[in-house]
Amino acid sequence: MRSTELPPNVTCPWCGYIHDAATSAMRSKPDAVPEPGDVSICLMCAQPSVYTETMRVRKPWPGEVDITDPELRLAMSIIRGLDRRGVK
Numbered sequence: 001m002r003s004t005e006l007p008p009n010v011t012c013p014w015c016g017y018i019h020d021a022a023t024s025a026m027r028s029k030p031d032a033v034p035e036p037g038d039v040s041i042c043l044m045c046a047q048p049s050v051y052t053e054t055m056r057v058r059k060p061w062p063g064e065v066d067i068t069d070p071e072l073r074l075a076m077s078i079i080r081g082l083d084r085r086g087v088k
């Protein structure tokens, strides 16, 4: 897995958490670098967002993200189970 630095102040549109990096959660592409249109899952609230052309994230349009995708559901489930004590 490789982390990719994001532009400053990439903010989750769901909870306001500021992301400074992204890491692929896809087993088939562990070193993938995010591109516009890719799905991001917030490490704080586990909600899916979509990268824009400027590598910000926005809420997905209705039906844009397949939340039944097994890989996506697994990643969201793991993130929901993280211990966030001490995370700001």
Ligand SMILES: [Zn+2]
Residues within 6 Å of the ligand: 012, 013, 014, 015, 016, 017, 042, 043, 044, 045, 046, 047
């Ligand atoms: Zn969030």
